[in-house]
Amino acid sequence: MVITLENIGIAVRDLEEAIAFFTDLGLSVTGHDEVSGNWADTAVGIDGNHARIATLETPDGHGRLELFQYIHPDAIETEPTLPNEIGMHRVAFSVDDIDAALEVAARHGCHPLRGVANYRGIYKLTYLRGPSGIIVMLAQDIREHTQ
Structure with missing residues (x-):
């Protein structure tokens, strides 16, 4: 089995703000989309899943981020992750x-x-x-x- 890292997905409250930050650091936007429908509900596991997304890439082409802002259901605000919490941070x-x-x-x-x-x-x-x-x-x- 061959495996490669495709991207890191990050939910954001303001897509344009996040794009501005990461592009100013040097990443390039490689795509924009709006996703919804049965396939998105099935893939993500949320009924009525609807989000705006942007994909960004590092200059060397090896690192990619997928940023997404939920339209539906509403995004859930959480406390900012701390560096020592279990999980991706x-x-x-x-x-x-x-x-x-x-x-x-x-x-x-x-x-x-x-x-x-x-x-x-x-x-x-x-x-x-x-x-x-x-x-x-x-x-x-x-x-x-x-x-």
Whole structure:
């Protein structure tokens, strides 16, 4: 059996806000759609499933996100996920300039949860809250650079 990762799906409260955040970080929108009908109800397991979606891709073409905003049923607000909660809780990106990436995030009102850490002189990394409370990890390989 061959298996590949297709995408990471994230429900958001404001699709355009989330698209703006991720495209400013460098991802590209590869598609928009609105999905509903029996096939969507069956695939997702929700009767009356109706959502607007956008697919985005990293510049290298290997990482993809599918963002979706529910039209029906209403989206359910939850408390933002904490880094130590069981289950899926973050999306991680390698960046070549973490300071520039943090400047982009700040323009969207998104800031590190605590600060930027140095992991054994290998990575500078941080977690931040993105749109809809999504935890986004940014990491810069610093092995070739001295700071």
